[in-house]
Amino acid sequence: MPPTASSDPPADPPPAIADGAALAEFRAFLDRHPDIAHVDGLFFDLCCVVRGKRYPIADAGKLFVEGMQIPESIALLDVTGDCNDPLGRGFSDGDPDCIAVPIPGTLAPVPWGDVPSAQVLLTLVTQEGAPAMVDPRHILDRVVRRLAADGLTATVAVELEFFLVDPERGPGGAPRPPLSPVTGRRDLRTQVYGMADLDDFQLFLRAVESACLVQGVPAFTASSEFAPGQFEINLKHVGSALQAADHALLLRRVVEWVAERHGFEATFMSKPYPDQAGNGMHIHMSLMDADGRNLFDDGGAAGSDLMRHAIAGLQAAMAESMAVFAPHANAYRRFAPNLYVPVNPTWGYNNRSVAFRVPASGGAARRIEHRVPGADANPYLVLAAILAAAHHGIAARLDPGEPVTGNACETVDATLPWTWRRALEALGTGTILRRYLGGEYLDLYKATKWIEMEKFQAVIAPHEYDWYL
Structure with a gap:
């Protein structure tokens, strides 16, 4: 792609910045x-x-x-x-x-x-x-405007999981957990919510916090997660889906750069370790009316009918949304039974085994937690797909069925596309996202990712020689 020639005459200022x-x-x-x-x-x-x-x-x-x-x-x-x-x-x-x-x-x-x-x-x-159709941020803005036409505004927060890994790779280029800055040892344990991990990596986490503060990224809590070297950083709720996606991408940039400065690598790859938990992007979302009232709250313990319609829309669009939530081959390794990762379109209250969780907080904090996307998905497109599906469910007054209690992630729903190829095919034949995100963009997205998939499959992995040569 050649750069724009320096001899080109200056263009008129775009309308977006013409006012000075x-x-x-x-x-x-x-x-x-x-x-x-x-x-x-x-x-x-x-x-x-x-x-x-x-x-x-x-x-x-x-x-x-x-x-x-x-x-x-x-x-x-x-x-x-x-x-x-x-x-x-x-x-x-x-x-x-x-x-x-x-x-x-x-x-x-x-x-x-x-x-x-x-x-x-x-x-x-x-x-x-005019907005360039190829920009994922404009795709989200298109959906935001669709909701605004019906008097709806999303309040959104993003939770991102990531791994710190040793820059020195293991056999075959595989990642390894980092050496503890305190003990000098490589931790191979899993201590979810363990404070010792936060203490060992406190200088890194403090530097992330400081960088986010300077850059206006509203990160506010960190926790150790289900695998060695895995952390989650939460972003505060904001009343703009566009801003929430901006924050998620800026947080990724901060984490990656600060990790390098502290002698680590950071990865948001969905499943870097085959035998450990993967990295998710959990989206907390509620819908407000023009007066700022949370429409998911009706004063009762169960939440509003509108909230349940939104959940049903998320269920209806889950299959065609998978190519957005899981955008490459590795992303599908994250989905497996009994890993607190959704493997079916279930919903429930205060239940982390479902795809669409309604957390225990009620009242003005009533919200849906969408637990399907991987941490390496594009947050603009993820939020566009989620808001489109929620609006579809509300408009059609869909019913999500009964909430699930107990363990919902034992049984994999075989009708959902759990491979990259099937997910891209489902995206191409789906009708819900196409009405909201635009068919032209979804066709471009599918074509880009389909070519990437074919390039990926053309590479012979080392184990293919080990098994078949």
């Missing part, structure tokens, strides 16, 4: 941070890879006046970074540029670098200033 507000925000930021040496304009692609450009401070103002010309196909790269020309988007159509423009309120210092610097999140627009 972005430039004013940048100048005010520089007044507070006069030592900044450069600004990174960045955005997250379909596979959550962070991409963008670095501007020396002398040139950074251009980003807030003109935006960044960048190939539209950058948003459709597969996880290896290849542009596979999905449905003719790439080299077939001449690889045209769109414009990346700053998202208001996301300009923040970068606290982990050796040189004082800043970053700002970008979103993609067309040359005419």
